[in-house]
Amino acid sequence: MLTEPQKNFSETFIVWNDYINLVGALIPSNKGRASVRGTIRFKNGEKLSFSSKTDDCKILHQKLMSLCQFIAKLYGTYVIHRKGCVADSINEASFLLKKESPLLN
Numbered sequence: 001m002l003t004e005p006q007k008n009f010s011e012t013f014i015v016w017n018d019y020i021n022l023v024g025a026l027i028p029s030n031k032g033r034a035s036v037r038g039t040i041r042f043k044n045g046e047k048l049s050f051s052s053k054t055d056d057c058k059i060l061h062q063k064l065m066s067l068c069q070f071i072a073k074l075y076g077t078y079v080i081h082r083k084g085c086v087a088d089s090i091n092e093a094s095f096l097l098k099k100e101s102p103l104l105n
Contacts, residue, residue, distance in 0.1 A: 017076070036051060
């Protein structure tokens with residue numbers, strides 16, 4: 001029996017209010033590994049960026065979620081979490097763009 005290739009999912013984490021704007025992403029690579037990239041902007045205009053080395057996807061997910069929950073609690077807000085499928089090819093990416101195009105108008 002043939003199995004379908006495993007899909008990769010990117011995850012976006014947002015902590016947002018008048019005092020802090022944090023956007024972080026868990027970006028999959030291959031074989032269950034991923035990396036993290038993100039930015040934080042504070043009310044005073046200061047900006048920071050953060051990133052990680054490629055590591056186990058589950059471990060990075062747990063660390064990023066814990067960090068975002070801690071920061072959200074500190075600033076009296078919530079974590080917004082979104083998980084989306086990452087295209088494996090150009091054709092799949094084109095299909096996903098066509099599928100999402102009504103949202104772009």
